[in-house]
Amino acid sequence: MSTKVYAGTEVTVNDEGFFADAGQWREEMAPEIAREAGLGTLTPRHWQVVTFMRHEYAEKGTGPSVRALSKTSGVSVKELYQLFPKGPAKLAAKIAGIPKPRGCI
Amino acid sequence: MAGGPAPADAVTVMQRVVILGGGTAGTLTANRLRRELGGRAAVTVVDRDGDHWYQPGLLFVPFGRARPAKLVRSRARQLRPGIGYHQSAAEHVDIAERRVHLENGAILPYDVLVIATGAALLPGETDGLAEAMARGKAFTFYEPGGAAALRDALAAFDGGRIAINVVDMPIKCPVAPIEFAFLADWYFRKRGIRDRVELTLVTPLDGAFTRPVASRELGGLLEDRHIGLITEFNTGEVDGDGGRLVSFDGREVGFDLAVVVPVHGGQAYVSRSPGLGDALGFVPTDERTLQSKASPDIFVIGDAADLRASKAGSVAHFEGEILVRNIRGFLAGDPLAGSYDGHANCFIESGSGKALLIDFNYDTEPLAGRFPGPVGLPLLTESRLNHLGKLAFQQFYWHMLLPGRDVPGLATAMPRAGKRFSAAADTQTVLTGSPRDE
Numbered sequence: 202m203s204t205k206v207y208a209g210t211e212v213t214v215n216d217e218g219f220f221a222d223a224g225q226w227r228e229e230m231a232p233e234i235a236r237e238a239g240l241g242t243l244t245p246r247h248w249q250v251v252t253f254m255r256h257e258y259a260e261k262g263t264g265p266s267v268r269a270l271s272k273t274s275g276v277s278v279k280e281l282y283q284l285f286p287k288g289p290a291k292l293a294a295k296i297a298g299i300p301k302p303r304g305c306i
Numbered sequence: 307m308a309g310g311p312a313p314a315d316a317v318t319v320m321q322r323v324v325i326l327g328g329g330t331a332g333t334l335t336a337n338r339l340r341r342e343l344g345g346r347a348a349v350t351v352v353d354r355d356g357d358h359w360y361q362p363g364l365l366f367v368p369f370g371r372a373r374p375a376k377l378v379r380s381r382a383r384q385l386r387p388g389i390g391y392h393q394s395a396a397e398h399v400d401i402a403e404r405r406v407h408l409e410n411g412a413i414l415p416y417d418v419l420v421i422a423t424g425a426a427l428l429p430g431e432t433d434g435l436a437e438a439m440a441r442g443k444a445f446t447f448y449e450p451g452g453a454a455a456l457r458d459a460l461a462a463f464d465g466g467r468i469a470i471n472v473v474d475m476p477i478k479c480p481v482a483p484i485e486f487a488f489l490a491d492w493y494f495r496k497r498g499i500r501d502r503v504e505l506t507l508v509t510p511l512d513g514a515f516t517r518p519v520a521s522r523e524l525g526g527l528l529e530d531r532h533i534g535l536i537t538e539f540n541t542g543e544v545d546g547d548g549g550r551l552v553s554f555d556g557r558e559v560g561f562d563l564a565v566v567v568p569v570h571g572g573q574a575y576v577s578r579s580p581g582l583g584d585a586l587g588f589v590p591t592d593e594r595t596l597q598s599k600a601s602p603d604i605f606v607i608g609d610a611a612d613l614r615a616s617k618a619g620s621v622a623h624f625e626g627e628i629l630v631r632n633i634r635g636f637l638a639g640d641p642l643a644g645s646y647d648g649h650a651n652c653f654i655e656s657g658s659g660k661a662l663l664i665d666f667n668y669d670t671e672p673l674a675g676r677f678p679g680p681v682g683l684p685l686l687t688e689s690r691l692n693h694l695g696k697l698a699f700q701q702f703y704w705h706m707l708l709p710g711r712d713v714p715g716l717a718t719a720m721p722r723a724g725k726r727f728s729a730a731a732d733t734q735t736v737l738t739g740s741p742r743d744e
Binding site: 269272286287288 | 431474475538540542554555569584585586590
């Protein structure tokens with residue numbers, strides 16, 4: 202665990218940069234987290250996914266996998282990869298300030 | 307609305323338990339219930355076909371080490387006398403009316419419903435995969451026909467690139483693709499052409515396996531055998547004619563023959579039953595009580611559940627005792643006392659007549675040591691003894707696991723004795739865990 206400062210506020214993150222406490226996240230932090238992860242400006246489409254990730258986390262206690270994310274959000278897997286290259290589930294979770302979606306075993 | 311258990315004045319009426327699925331989980335549940343409840347409940351098992359496959363055996367079919375005909379038995383004959391068997395696919399579950407509608411038109415009312423219909427293979431979810439399979443460019447050993455077709459394709463293969471590709475998680479038996487790679491290495495060495503065959507495991511995970519200690523150990527074994535490992539590869543397309551796997555982020559892996567584990571989902575009737583399943587057709591389930599989140603009178607066991615436990619027969623076996631205790635509690639109007647800890651174990655065949663054994667649960671990752679206690683089988687290390695254990699497991703499956711017998715020395719909760727906790731990033735458990743099995 203370590204700390205980071207986003208939008209002027211200190212938050213706790215794990216070794217991979219995921220929020221330890223989703224309650225510390227605020228909307229103003231998302232663009233900074235995105236920039237840090239190498240993403241450009243967040244479009245409304247990005248926001249749709251980020252909002253959805255937080256909703257799923259609040260409901261189920263974990264972020265969805267890419268496939269579940271695509272099926273329930275209506276954004277195709279292809280587009281999810283265009284929006285969040287290299288792993289939409291992980292990257293969107295990071296920007297949404299929720300823990301890394303737990304892997305299936 | 308499906309409410310609580312039957313009122314006290316209804317105890318003389320026989321309670322109806324309907325079990326959807328006559329595979330590993332459904333069969334062992336039915337047999338346990340029948341043994342424990344006797345004539346106090348009418349237990350009915352429903353399945354769409356009559357063949358019960360010993361699925362762990364499919365891994366050996368492509369290498370000529372198991373014959374499909376030896377792996378299959380009658381579903382109905384694995385059930386104890388007194389258990390009803392109904393052969394039809396399920397159409398949908400009416401949760402509010404507590405009824406299952408079958409495709410043959412029958413309607414089965416229930417007091418308790420058990421969902422044990424496992425996971426379905428969905429090759430159609432991946433662009434090009436169904437076509438590549440139809441044209442003999444890609445194979446899956448996860449079903450009997452595919453395993454037999456792959457045996458013939460491997461026999462005719464005398465050099466080139468074989469990609470072993472897991473399209474997405476979750477899958478049944480998550481170690482099977484790794485075992486396939488080990489056995490393929492051994493198979494081609496015995497044929498004397500290993501130097502002409504390039505083997506690569508292509509996985510969406512960030513390592514060979516999901517849990518760090520086992521992932522390191524298995525990754526090392528792959529390296530020893532010169533088996534390539536490509537990680538975080540999310541397959542978007544299988545191009546059979548072009549001989550390449552294409553990931554969603556544009557990476558490519560070439561192949562001459564692809565061994566693909568298709569996307570898994572729940573069975574179609576789950577998605578046709580409003581409120582029952584999630585987006586992938588798995589049934590949201592309480593990970594401790596095994597009660598569905600859809601309704602208190604619906605319980606879930608095995609691969610059909612959305613649990614973070616492995617989709618594996620051992621999980622269904624360990625869940626069985628908990629599930630039956632909770633169904634009995636529910637029918638009697640008592641609180642659900644049974645709590646599943648996520649216990650799973652599996653033999654990992656590593657070739658040359660050796661195997662590893664791993665044993666873990668929700669909170670403890672697979673560790674080195676011995677199972678089930680300090681003088682047991684070696685954990686997380688190759689041994690001939692584990693291979694013999696894997697072979698013996700087939701008899702154990704038909705004669706102990708399916709009948710739902712308790713096995714002396716093999717407890718439902720994961721044993722802690724014998725495991726080397728110090729080696730792991732599991733310090734929480736070490737510091738706070740109670741040595742209940744020691």
